[in-house]
Amino acid sequence: MKKARDCLLKTLRRSFLTLQNPTPKKMDPSERYCYNPILRWNPQVEEYFIKAYGAEHFSRISKALTRPSCYSCIRVNTLKTTGDAVIEKLLEIIQNSGSENAVNGVNFNKTDANVDSDVGHYNKVVPGRSDHVVKESLQNGTISKCQIPGLDYVVFVKGSGPHTIDYGYAPDRPPKEVIVSRKCAEAVLRGAQVYVPGVMACSSHVEKGDKVAVSVAIEQPGLDGGWGIGITRGTVIQGLQIDPYHSERSGLYIGQGTTMMSRAGIFRVSQGIAVDMNNRIFQLPSFHDVLEGEIFLQNLPSIVTAHALDPQKGERILDMCAAPGGKTTAIATLMRDEGEVVAADRSHNKVLDIQKLAAELGLKCITTYKLDALKAVCRKNESNYMPNMCSSKDNSCLTAQNSDSMKLHEEKVSSITAEQLNADTNCKASNEKGNERTYVSKADFRKNMRRLRNGPGRNQSLGGRVENSKGFSPNSFDRVLLDAPCSALGLRPRLFAGEETIESLRNHGKYQRRMFDQAVQLVRPGGIIVYSTCTINPGENEALVRYALDTYKFLSLAPQHPRIGGPGLVGRCEFPDGYVEEWLRPGEEEFVQRFDPSSPLDTIGFFIAKFIVGPKDA
Numbered sequence: 153m154k155k156a157r158d159c160l161l162k163t164l165r166r167s168f169l170t171l172q173n174p175t176p177k178k179m180d181p182s183e184r185y186c187y188n189p190i191l192r193w194n195p196q197v198e199e200y201f202i203k204a205y206g207a208e209h210f211s212r213i214s215k216a217l218t219r220p221s222c223y224s225c226i227r228v229n230t231l232k233t234t235g236d237a238v239i240e241k242l243l244e245i246i247q248n249s250g251s252e253n254a255v256n257g258v259n260f261n262k263t264d265a266n267v268d269s270d271v272g273h274y275n276k277v278v279p280g281r282s283d284h285v286v287k288e289s290l291q292n293g294t295i296s297k298c299q300i301p302g303l304d305y306v307v308f309v310k311g312s313g314p315h316t317i318d319y320g321y322a323p324d325r326p327p328k329e330v331i332v333s334r335k336c337a338e339a340v341l342r343g344a345q346v347y348v349p350g351v352m353a354c355s356s357h358v359e360k361g362d363k364v365a366v367s368v369a370i371e372q373p374g375l376d377g378g379w380g381i382g383i384t385r386g387t388v389i390q391g392l393q394i395d396p397y398h399s400e401r402s403g404l405y406i407g408q409g410t411t412m413m414s415r416a417g418i419f420r421v422s423q424g425i426a427v428d429m430n431n432r433i434f435q436l437p438s439f440h441d442v443l444e445g446e447i448f449l450q451n452l453p454s455i456v457t458a459h460a461l462d463p464q465k466g467e468r469i470l471d472m473c474a475a476p477g478g479k480t481t482a483i484a485t486l487m488r489d490e491g492e493v494v495a496a497d498r499s500h501n502k503v504l505d506i507q508k509l510a511a512e513l514g515l516k517c518i519t520t521y522k523l524d525a526l527k528a529v530c531r532k533n534e535s536n537y538m539p540n541m542c543s544s545k546d547n548s549c550l551t552a553q554n555s556d557s558m559k560l561h562e563e564k565v566s567s568i569t570a571e572q573l574n575a576d577t578n579c580k581a582s583n584e585k586g587n588e589r590t591y592v593s594k595a596d597f598r599k600n601m602r603r604l605r606n607g608p609g610r611n612q613s614l615g616g617r618v619e620n621s622k623g624f625s626p627n628s629f630d631r632v633l634l635d636a637p638c639s640a641l642g643l644r645p646r647l648f649a650g651e652e653t654i655e656s657l658r659n660h661g662k663y664q665r666r667m668f669d670q671a672v673q674l675v676r677p678g679g680i681i682v683y684s685t686c687t688i689n690p691g692e693n694e695a696l697v698r699y700a701l702d703t704y705k706f707l708s709l710a711p712q713h714p715r716i717g718g719p720g721l722v723g724r725c726e727f728p729d730g731y732v733e734e735w736l737r738p739g740e741e742e743f744v745q746r747f748d749p750s751s752p753l754d755t756i757g758f759f760i761a762k763f764i765v766g767p768k769d770a
């Protein structure tokens with residue numbers, strides 16, 4: 153029934169488009185076979201953002217969102233190596249790589265990585281690269297160290313684009329084509345290959361080894377007021393104007409590639425590379441499998457977020473929404489792996505990702521938990537609340553699921569507690585002497601306690617065990633990072649933004665405020681909360697700050713270092729339904745960092761606010 157309805161809608165839509173444009177005009181191929189996407193928004197959301205940013209600025213932001221940043225940002229694992237050593241190794245890799253890889257399309261992969269997803273990476277390095285390439289890479293700034301004070305361990309590798317591609321169009325002989333899904337295209341723009349599940353449609357008679365023009369199917373407004381892509385997997389493309397989705401694809405060509413299998417193969421198998429993208433609109437270096445453990449690819453604003461938190465050695469830090477662990481590991485590295493970073497996420501599998509990343513980077517001070525951030529504060533009346541497990545030392549309330557392994561160790565724990573506590577009280581004095589290795593720090597003590605109760609560390613050796621937590625005691629963290637789940641409207645490249653409505657944006661805001669309420673309870677007086685999102689939506693950024701400052705009088709905005717983002721938005725927005733959203737007040741805007749995707753920094757859209765927690769009973 154639904155299929156028939158969809159089919160009918162599609163047919164109606166096509167007739168509607170044909171009626172609107174009865175004799176499709178011949179299009180200049182340079183207009184058609186190019187990359188010039190227009191980001192579609194929900195009309196009310198667009199109106200709201202235009203009010204916030206002004207029409208011209210919002211149009212620049214929209215444009216920037218459709219493109220990837222033109223460089224890769226590498227966070228060097230300073231516990232294992234240095235920025236200079238990494239640059240040297242990368243240059244060596246370029247030197248040994250094939251000349252077919254242009255400098256601006258630097259290909260750093262050691263091996264073919266046959267990732268079985270529609271967005272995996274695939275690259276190969278061919279030996280025989282000449283020396284001048286290395287010199288050029290340095291001279292033209294392909295590889296450079298970040299110049300921002302304190303961030304000299306961050307390495308940038310430049311990419312290039314958008315490039316104009318000749319798809320070999322000739323009158324009456326259109327190029328063979330492959331149409332991919334939006335998600336696949338977004339990954340391809342970031343440097344991935346086209347994998348089988350990402351292919352939507354393909355020209356007839358495509359054989360392995362054919363050159364194909366790759367375009368993307370993006371959601372279009374439907375007659376029913378929703379969005380649809382109006383094309384089904386397996387559709388045959390003739391290269392004619394009567395092809396389904398022909399006009400919609402104009403300006404949405406993301407590159408040229410060589411098919412790795414025939415059309416029949418693409419739609420028969422379930423995995424593998426369908427198209428090897430060898431001529432891309434954006435040429436960005438790919439680092440899959442490269443210098444594993446020594447480097448981590450991370451957006452610059454995320455690295456800055458860890459700095460804004462300013463974690464100190466020996467502290468206890470909570471990362472409330474931590475997966476996949478990019479910021480957790482940045483924080484642990486800034487702490488030189490001394491102290492405790494509690495990394496929580498509500499998704500079991502994502503917690504495993506944090507563990508994997510921590511192990512890869514060799515970080516030991518990270519403890520992971522599966523935990524709903526909305527219930528991050530330990531409630532004493534929980535049915536399975538076990539007071540002896542919510543010790544003032546550990547402050548983590550573990551669930552009954554772990555009680556067996558805990559009972560086994562309980563005796564041992566109690567026998568060492570007194571001794572350890574003595575060590576604990578000694579730690580301040582020892583610290584003053586700077587003799588960090590001979591005393592048991594608070595963090596080490598907590599780690600030992602956990603080891604005794606739970607066996608060896610969770611990171612490397614337990615092979616995928618994830619501990620559930622019922623939450624933590626109030627005031628039990630020195631600093632809390634809330635890198636909140638959000639509308640992600642700052643992520644790049646983005647080819648469609650119509651799914652978010654005013655209502656869904658407001659819901660994100662509500663969810664974030666509830667999480668923030670938990671963060672406020674968990675951090676001790678005198679501690680720090682950093683709140684961040686990867687969205688351009690002021691309702692999830694400045695409005696959260698307003699809520700925080702108005703609700704909790706003991707919070708105040710703190711300056712951030714480094715500060716490379718722009719100021720926040722001051723003012724308010726009145727919605728047609730009467731809802732009023734309050735943003736920052738004059739004087740507050742310079743305390744937050746707003747990363748504008750259309751600014752010369754060329755980052756994702758991102759927001760960071762830092763709060764100092766004053767005496768809570770004041």
Ligand SMILES: C[S@@+](CC[C@H](N)C(=O)[O-])C[C@H]1O[C@@H](n2cnc3c(N)ncnc32)[C@H](O)[C@@H]1O
Pocket residue numbers: 454472473474475476477478479480496497498499502523524525526635636637638
């Ligand atoms: C923006 S991502 C975090 C990215 C991470 N901080 C990093 O830098 O790698 C948001 C995360 O919040 C998690 N999340 C969403 N709702 C949650 C909840 N109620 N409790 C805990 N985690 C949640 C998601 O699983 C997701 O991993």
